[in-house]
Amino acid sequence: MLIDSHCHLDRLDLTAHDGSLDAALDAARQRGVGKFLCIGVDAANAPTVKQIAEQHSDVFCSVGIHPLDLSREAPTDLDWLLTALDHPRVVAIGETGLDYHYEPEMAAQQQISFRYHLQAAEQTGKPVIIHTREARADTLALLREADLANAGVLHCFTEDWDMARAALDMGYYISLSGIVTFRNAEALRDVARKVPADRLLVETDSPYLAPVPHRGKPNEPQYVCDVAAFLAEVRGEALEQLWQNTTENFHRLFPLTL
Template sequence: MLVDSHCHLDRLDLGAHDGSLDKALDAARARGVGHFLCIGVSADNAAAVKHLAERYADVDCSIGVHPLDLEPGAEPALDWLLRELNHPRVVAIGETGLDYHYEPEAAERQQQSFRLHLEAAKVTGKPVIVHTREARADTLALLREAALPQAGVLHCFTEDWEMARAALDIGFYISLSGIVTFRNAEALRDVARKVPADRLLVETDSPYLAPVPHRGKPNLPQYVREVAEFMAELRGVSFEEFAVQTTANFRRLFPLAHLTE
């Protein structure tokens, strides 16, 4: 069984499946995907991701505010976040983090929100899902400052081995998406080879970042199979071994997830 550890089911382009999310999930299940983690990115989609997790037995969700979804003057409050997290299908916090690529001018606001999510992680014990782009030093500094007792994950990792190793050293997992299959991603493939087997996850981040050979098309959860097959070959293990290992890693990182196998 594979797990798509990071997907946005409420945002999928379902044209390839007659507009049906049921058909999209069935297509993924037919390719061995047995569980999906649907990610919250804003206060506006919190209800949607919880509804999907309630609707499908093999879907869990997270709640959080993405650094690029922060509205000036409407930053999330800790009491709101804690209320939203108090739900049996909400197994993680995020995605949260820092993105200086698109909004370097919002660094202070992003850091305040990231700290709030990390505080919620301390209160609830739920793992945090971290988005980081062009903010290596600040991301690591805030994670070290938080000193979380539980692990978290740097999702859709695109940074270098130095950052990956630093995150691993403080207990975090690394999740890789279809970007690892891109022709110009050799540095990322180096990271993919080096991450310890028991600290690695696989994801689509769908509807974004479809892997080769689907690059340029809307991404779908079923394509996590392509990412996993590519990574297994890259690491010199069988697909079956890779699937078993990454599913075990997901189960360990997200102990509240409702996996059936």
């Protein structure tokens, strides 16, 4: 079994599946994908991701506020997060984090929100799903400050090995998406070769970032198989072993999915 550890099922382009989410999930299941983690990005979609998870036994979800959604959100506090997290299908917090690439002017607000998510992780024991872009120093500083026992994952990782190693040293996992297959991503492939086998996850981040050979098309959960196949080749591992390792890693990080 392979697991898509990060997908936005409420945002998929379902044109190729006659508008049916069930059909898109079945296409992935037929390729060996056994579980899906559907990601929350704001308060508005929290009920939606919960409903999708309730309707499919192999789908779980997270809730949280994406750093790039803060400008469209009412201020989110710790009480809202703790209430939203109190649901049997919610297995993680986020995605949350820092993104100074698109909204550097929101850095202070992003840090406040990120701290709320990390506090919720400390109180609930649920792991955090972290988005970070052009905010390496502040992301690592806040993770060190939080010092979480159960940690979490840096999803759709695009930073360098120094940042990956720092996160790994704090107990975090590294998740790689279709970006690793892109022609100009050799530095990321170097990171992919170095991540320990017991700390690696795979994801699609669908409907975004479709891997080669699907680049330019809407991404979907079944393409996590293409990401995994590419990673196995890059790492010089047997594909079956990478499937097994990443599945075991997912269950270790997100034990509520067992």
